[in-house]
Amino acid sequence: MTDLTYRAARTDTPDQPISHGHHTTWPGTTQQLADETAARLRTTRPDAAGALTVHVWPTREDEHYQQPVPASAAAFHYPAPSTHWGRSWAGTPIEDACPCPQAPCGLVDSATVDQACGQHAAHRAQTRRQAHPADQCPAITYGHRYGTLHRTLTTHLPPAHAEEAIAELAALLTAAAQMHHALGTVQAITVLRQHGADPDAIDLLLAARTGQEG
8 A cells, every 4th residue: 555646737737736635545556546537537527628647656744735746756648538529410421421430429539530531531621510528428428327326326325415416317318318319229229238338227218218209
């Protein structure tokens, strides 16, 4: 076990940390602590969507968040996640017909665009009509997030926390229903199953789709 301190900041504003803390009994390596910190911030802090730098160092005796990062600190850099985007107004008919590899949601990943594509190649400068961060792809995250919320709501929670989870679940189902409307139920459900979605999540997402159509 190691007493480690970390500080995370956007790479373009290193003097403005967005997270700082320490673990008195961290069981892993400095790399693992940095990876865990970056992953957590990506899902909880909108201001952490760009490139991140996480510094990790052995906690000093007089450690304080206003102290500068020590010169000996290990620095770990995390580039901004790629984007899934599309030229289609709804669904993915343009993406289905182009040579670019498709992400699980059916859109194109900005990191794997075929530069010969007449729709998505950077030099074409075409309008993006749909987009979301790759690490927040709804085709992957909806089912998993529902499973987490379902487990949260089946445990004993303070009322305020339960209300937050219920509100997020409602928003999740609304967004999922919209995704299904764009992608088609069969494709979306197949993707969710491939990524290990909770079966109960699939049932609820189907119900959300049915409610939207009704």
